[in-house]
Amino acid sequence: MRPDSLSRRSLLTVTAGCALTGAGVASVVGDTAQSEEDADESGVTRESFVIREGTDEETTVYVTTADADGPTAVVVGGMHGNEIAGYTAAERIADWTIDAGTLVAIPEANAVAIERGTRNDDEGNNLNRQFTAGGQPETELAQEIWAVISDYDPDVVVDLHESTGIYAGDPMDGVGQAIFHSADQAAVDAAADAADYVTRNYVDDPDLAFEIGPFSAPGTDPDGLLVHKAARELGAEAYLAETLSTDIELGTRVQWHSAIVDRLFQDDLLLNEPAEGTAPDEPADDESDESEAPAEDEGEDEAESGDGGEEADREPPVAEISTDPARAGERVLEPGQTVTLDASGSTAPDGEIVRYEWRVGDGPFDETGETIDVTVSAKGDHPVALRVVDDADRTDTITLTLSADC
Known part of the structure; x- marks a missing residue:
């Protein structure tokens, strides 16, 4: 059994509910x-x-x-x-x-x-x-x-x-x-x-x-x-x-x-x-x-x-996300607010990370780079996932939820 991709709503279609969730634990409203x-x-x-x-x-x-x-x-x-x-x-x-x-x-x-x-x-x-x-x-x-x-x-x-x-x-x-x-x-x-x-x-x-x-x-x-x-x-x-x-x-x-x-x-x-x-x-x-x-x-x-x-025998990488503003996954944000997500804290104990892949909402992992900016353009809960890949093609995935005030 292996972790793989997530199934989440898109950022724009989630419009109900404003539960506050922490980094690493995604919440979906449907x-x-x-x-x-x-x-x-x-x-x-x-x-x-x-x-x-x-x-x-x-x-x-x-x-x-x-x-x-x-x-x-x-x-x-x-x-x-x-x-x-x-x-x-x-x-x-x-x-x-x-x-x-x-x-x-x-x-x-x-x-x-x-x-x-x-x-x-x-x-x-x-x-x-x-x-x-x-x-x-x-x-x-x-x-x-x-x-x-x-x-x-x-x-x-x-x-x-x-x-x-x-x-x-x-x-x-x-x-x-x-x-x-x-x-x-x-x-x-x-x-x-x-x-x-x-x-x-x-x-x-x-x-x-x-x-x-x-x-x-x-x-x-x-x-x-x-x-x-x-x-x-x-x-x-x-x-x-x-x-x-x-x-x-x-x-x-x-x-x-x-x-x-x-x-x-x-x-x-x-x-x-x-x-x-x-x-x-x-x-x-x-x-x-x-x-x-x-x-x-x-x-x-x-x-x-x-x-x-x-x-x-190699250990897999460990995905980590930091945010600007800090701890954005634990705040209630304003609709239209932009959050910078930073994956630079991720580690590969027995190698190096070669790729950072992001998914916003329920789409594919189609954003790459160590950092991305996400604008919370609708009220509600908006999940974001980071997948890191090391030089042995081993992966780890972590999610957080950005919540906008109702």
Whole structure:
């Protein structure tokens, strides 16, 4: 599974809503009755639609469908607005290209809490306690999220979170560095495999090794979790992944989340390569993976990696955007205001960046250069994407949203 191009509305046609979003997390405003749909060069179809449109809770659902039949997987982030790595990783996962099946992503499930930077919304509701077992979810937002998930009837559901403490068998002390799983044996085995794989390949400190744990029993705390309802009422393999949020760089936490999801999806969505940007620094010492014959894949990443060797071990580039005025992705701008976007902070750890590609709205990456100027000529939210390419043709993509005042 590899990140690829995004599917977004054009800058001029987005005219409703003025939600304020941060750099790296795109937000799209659209019509819930008409989804955005686009087939990209990889052959997958991408569409998006909005739930809770016209409210402060407005958020976008992204759906990627491969040509080949396969299972359906759901990834959710941003249930709690102060768990930044979860919703940042979910936003990037929404842009991955899959080889089979359907990927549904809700990166910013709790838009109000994300804007506030708090665990709960402005009424004190904990969104991840609203999914009542055996009944209707408690809030309108939870009801609409559940309607999306139940309509797609997923085989796999992954919810991304963060904790200020490390899990050691007692959730009261913290649940970080853990993958919690549903009761079916397939989920138990997959969680254990993902925890072991990510620890071996991404975690330097043994104190931060990932553990696994079962969901709480029905009727016991914590109760009302989305993944509990998905497992028990839809029969999905369900997982809740938690990373430690304290004293760990955001980029590392996002990588952990991305690698967990990638590993969990390897079998279910017939994904035979790690997502770009989640590959470990050193090749994994995983005999079971090495013994498997590589699947045929005509994707550009495999074709350009050749026989492996030195280039296969290279770290991908990292895309970064700075703005003038500063932090423009976190401001409400005036219609007609021009913002300069600067990609010079992007890096290529094992090479050099050879190309900067930009996309404004839903068009192709048709602007190039280290900097571009974007004029926000209409009210609403306007997504911009930057894709950087290094001298080994490896890429990374990041987005931000420019919001004009209503």
